[in-house]
Amino acid sequence: MGKNFKMVAKTLYGMEELLAQELRQLGASEIEIGTRNVSFEGDTGFMYKVNLCSRIAIKVLKPITAFNIFTEEDLYKKIYEMPWEDYMDVNGTLAVDSTVFSEEFTHSQYISFKTKDAIVDRFRDRVGERPNVDLDHPTLRINIHIDRNICTVSLDSSGKSLHKRGYKTESTVAPINEVLAAGMIMLSGWTGHCDFMDPMCGSGTILTEAAMIACNIPPNLNREEFGFETWPDFDVDLYELIEAAALKKVRDFHFKIYGSDTDVVAINKAKENIKNANLQDFIELKTQDFFDSKKETGRQLYMIFNPPYDERISVDDIEKFYGNIGTTLKHGYPGTQAWMITSNMEALKHVGLRPSRKIKLYNGKLESKFVLYEMYEGSKKASKQ
Incomplete structure (x- = not known):
């Protein structure tokens, strides 16, 4: 078994207790309920399992670092210093989503731009090339969460929101999520x-x-892809093992x-x-x-x-x-x-x-x-x- 790490599953308002219960049944440990999210621990295989099997999660994030920031320059500097080459190739693409709860930082889109600039500048300064942005199908989707002065940087293991199951090709007016x-x-x-x-x-x-x-x-089961499938460390054999185990439980x-x-x-x-x-x-x-x-x-x-x-x-x-x-x-x-x-x-x-x-x-x-x-x-x- 791999080493356990912390993850955060986002959900809709009112579904937090339900998500915690679901994660517990799937096998998560260290479960903590937040507002519209639940944090938990598991290994890489469990991250694959939650993305495949959770009915209540919208995103499964893998936090990789957290730090204090007081200015936009702080954010740029700390992001620039991170070893992004461990997470993606220069020929890959990226997208950044930001959520901000702060008096100092009020514009989430600007935070996303600043983060993207720091990452592409690091690649350009080190290898002379820069990765491109792709908002629809990026190689790496990054999540920035700022709560007052604490910035948490996470990798988005889900990619597109998990409510997009893959079966709904036809929609009516006011469809339900x-x-x-x-x-x-x-x-x-x-x-x-x-x-x-x-x-x-x-x-x-x-x-x-x-x-x-x-x-x-x-x-x-019907989704085309998850975010983790384009990560450098994606273990396709492990994912297929998780999928086969889940399918054995169909009743x-x-x-x-x-x-x-x-x-x-x-x-x-x-x-x-x-x-x-x-x-x-x-x-x-x-x-x-x-x-x-x-x-x-x-x-x-x-x-x-x-x-x-x-x-x-x-x-x-x-x-x-x-x-x-x-x-x-x-x-x-x-x-x-x-x-x-x-x-x-x-x-x-x-x-x-x-x-x-x-x-x-x-x-x-x-x-x-x-x-x-x-x-x-x-x-x-x-x-x-």
């Missing part, structure tokens, strides 16, 4: 133990993530996942994305208005959906629309755990049902509530007895 979709399913407690439904499925993201959770399929799923939408175009896009993920055997789709539907079996059902908020998708009468959600759940879906996410708090009041749980999340930049309506068979009192 894959990490948010997976996180909502995990927060709901659904693990594949009963039927699952998304009655407003759009391009099928929630359904796809649900099927991967039910079958324990690594979520990033059968004996219930039903089904989705519907009123939009035929959305259903066709969902079919394409689900096919890209090789999950068409597990998910049934149909064009249907949720308000004309009812539960098809007497079995337990989990429902998770992302209705319009009247933001990016406009609705003629949003209060009536949310009222219809409540009516449909009440009369058509007994024995259902119905979860939905929305940023429209006013419309939410018109559902007319009392949520038993409310979780604050963000859908993009929109502060949202993820709420649970427990629809009992018969009366709630009778169900509890």
Whole structure:
């Protein structure tokens, strides 16, 4: 086994505890929860494993140094002094992402430019050539994090955000982020133990993530590449070993996942994305208005959906629309755990049902509530007895 080192996994707001739990199950040590991130320790193989298998991480960063800075010149000097030739070749390309929480340093893009200048200047001064910048497919993606006067320099082992799983080639208006979709399913407690439904499925993201959770399929199996694959020390044999071990844990799923939408175009896009993920055997789709539907079996059902908020998708009468959600759940879906996410708090009041749980999340930049309506068979009192 290789030597353990510290890593930081970034995630969405409200998913930190979930990510820590996931990392623990994957085998991480020294776990510490932060805001929108969790730090942990593991070896190189574990870094590969988290990128492949984490449903909740957006990035997995490998910090390589930290130092105090008080001026932009300090930053340039400290970055320039680092042995960048150990991490990339002069013929390679780089990209720099910066996050800044500081009174002295306020412009993250300028910090990225300054970092890039220091790296390319070092190469030019030492070998007479300089690496180029490539923001889309760099050989090395570098992350700069400044908290007051402490600058942490990390290598980005993920490359593009891990929510870009590789299966979604077709998108609808206001699609939900894959990490948010997976996180909502995990927060709901659904693990594949009963039927699952998304009655407003759009391009099928929630359904796809649900099927991967039910079958324990690594979520990033369909990605074209990870950042670490272009590092000088990438061990392809070790990665293939990690991937093979993860695939051995794939399991059968004996219930039903089904989705519907009123939009035929959305259903066709969902079919394409689900096919890209090789999950068409597990998910049934149909064009249907949720308000004309009812539960098809007497079995337990989990429902998770992302209705319009009247933001990016406009609705003629949003209060009536949310009222219809409540009516449909009440009369058509007994024995259902119905979860939905929305940023429209006013419309939410018109559902007319009392949520038993409310979780604050963000859908993009929109502060949202993820709420649970427990629809009992018969009366709630009778169900509890």
